[in-house]
Amino acid sequence: MNDITIIGAGPAGMMAAITAARRGAGIVLLEQNTDIGKKLLSTGNGKCNYTNKKMDSSCFNGSIRLIKNGLSVFNENDTIAFFEELGIPAYDKNGYIYPNSKQAASVVAALRMEMTSLKIDVRTSFKVTDIKKTDKGYVVFSENDKVESKKLIIAxxxxxxxxxxxxxxxxxxxxxxxxxxxxxxxxxxGFYCEGLKFNKTAGVRCDCALTLHTSAGNSLCSDGELQITDYGMSGIPVFQISRYASMDIKNGNTPRLETDFMPRMSDDELLKYLRKRVACVKDKRSVNEMLNGILNQKLMLELIHQSKISPDKKAAMLDDKDLNKLVSVMKHTYVYMKKPRSFEFAQICAGGIDTKQIDPCTLSSKVCDNLYFAGEILDVDGICGGYNLQWAWTSGYIAGMESSK
Ligand SMILES: Cc1cc2nc3c(=O)[nH]c(=O)nc-3n(C[C@H](O)[C@H](O)[C@H](O)COP(=O)(O)OP(=O)(O)OC[C@H]3O[C@@H](n4cnc5c(N)ncnc54)[C@H](O)[C@@H]3O)c2cc1C
Incomplete structure (x- = not known):
């Protein structure tokens, strides 16, 4: 009988397998795909942002005890050292860590070589269809095969x-x-949104500060390059608040997103700036012409429409009331988040196995003996920037370590 069966050859499962095998455990790693690490190959646009130098439990959602304990056992420096040992030098881009090759394929290759050296029995095209707990451990079934082991890690x-x-x-x-x-x-x-004419503004990428107002009265801020699409909004600032918006929508609400397209100026500064532009306006320029160059043209035209000021109005005729309206649309346009894009287009999921049933120090089940969990399947999720892979490495390491004791 094998010591440990691991289900899932993603980053968490592979880290668990390597950690436990290094301690002498006999491992079978089961994967339903025809090869290991398929998702890992797609990470970071194929470059694999595998951790981040700015690591803190506040970058994650889930049980604080479990996350803090996890990072105290295996953190970003341990991840960098782990891959250095596998022959992958780290490339640091403002704290975001990638393999120096900038190829996720090298990360998968390094894990594969290490698993081969450790003689880990990797069985691909093994789709788990059932698990039975026995007196001796676990039997894991596929449609026409089974594997028995004393302990089980699900990743x-x-x-x-x-x-x-x-x-x-x-x-x-x-x-x-x-x-x-x-x-x-x-x-x-990304999210399907209402409130702007997205068919007219699709394709715009711009700096934006977002404030998510959830129905519970919480406000969350993020900023970065917003991507306006034909269905709504996407890009890093939307990603960073996405799990809260998704949960709010799941609870039957429609969260509001306040968009600030001029995040480097306060309302007052923008008002003064617009007053100056009006004072300097030459010829018979229209409002649209007067505002040229401040924001992307398509976006600015839509915002002028939102302000209910005619884009053809003579700019010299704008009074302070009009300018305040322009400030308001440029810095406080609200869009309504109707629903997240489907799982197909999501990088991660929020939610998962309730960690109240998991020992926060060992990641073992409080319900079944000798059962461990690792990776995204647990109710832990990180923001964008290498944090989700860090959670996979951290939890995989702990599950591998604890199950091989
Ligand atoms: C496009 C994209 C880009 C991303 N970029 C980044 C990034 O740059 N940085 C970052 O930190 N995170 C990134 N992520 C998130 C990151 O990839 C995940 O958080 C991480 O892969 C989760 O690891 P995991 O091992 O828990 O699960 P997974 O990687 O999902 O692996 C689970 C494995 O289990 C297998 N499996 C499932 N069910 C069965 C079954 N019944 N039988 C057998 N096998 C089964 C699956 O086939 C899969 O191989 C990205 C995600 C995506 C989709």
Whole structure:
């Protein structure tokens, strides 16, 4: 009988396998895809942003105890050292860490070589369909095969980007072992929105500060390059607030997103600036012409429409009331977040296995003996920037370590 079966050859499962095998455990790693690390290959636009130098528990959502304990055991420096040892030098871009090759494929190759050296039994095209707990341990079934082991680690991910493997097929099986899932929603994704004419502004990328106003009365801020699309909004600042918006929508609400397209100026500064522009206006320029160059043309035209000022009005005729309206649309336009894009377009999911049923120090189940969880499948999610992979490495390391004791 094997010592440990691990389900899922994503980053969490592979880290667990390597950690436990280095301690002498006999490992079988099961993966339903035809190859390991399929999602890992797509990370960071194929460059794999595998951790971040600015690491703190506040970059994650979930049980603070579990996250803090995890980072105290295996943090960003341990991740960098782990990959250095596998022959991958780190490339630091403002704290965002990538392999120096800037190829996710080298990360997957390094993990594969290490697993081969450690003689880990990797079985691909093995889709787990059932798990039975026995007196001796666990039997894991596929349609026409089975694997027995004393201990089991489940690192099967949730439902983000299901074409890359994590398709939720383990949910019912895990529930049958007595574990509960908290609602699973798409995160680090774009949103269908209403409030701007998106068909007219699609394709615009601009600096923007966002404030999400949830129905519970919370406000969350983020900034960066916003991407306006034909369905709504996407880009890093939307990703950073996405899990809260998704949860609010899941609870039947429609969160409001306040957009500030002039984040480097206060309302007052912008008003003064516009007054100056009006004072300097030459010829018979229109409002649209007078505002040329401040923001993307398509976006500015839409904002002028939102202000209810005619874009053809003579700029010299604008009074302070009009200018305040322009300040308001440039700095406080509200859009309504109707729904997140589907799991297919999400980088991660928020929600997952309720960590109240998990020992925060060992990641073992409080419900079944000798069962451990690692990675995204647990109710822990990070912001964009290498944090979700860090959680995969951290939790994979702990599950591998604890299960091989
Ligand atoms: C496009 C994209 C880009 C991303 N970029 C980044 C980034 O740059 N930095 C970052 O930190 N994070 C990034 N992420 C998020 C990151 O990839 C995930 O957080 C991480 O992969 C989760 O690791 P995991 O091992 O828990 O799960 P997964 O990587 O989802 O692996 C789970 C594995 O389990 C297997 N499995 C599931 N069910 C079964 C079953 N029934 N039987 C057998 N096998 C099964 C799946 O096939 C899969 O291979 C990105 C995600 C996407 C989609």
């Amino acid at each position: 099967a991910g949730l439902k983000a980007a299901p074409k890359l493997g994590s398709d939720g097929s383990m949910f019912k099986i895990i529930e049958s072992l007595g574990h509960r899932f908290l609602p699973v929603v798409p995160a680090l994704c």
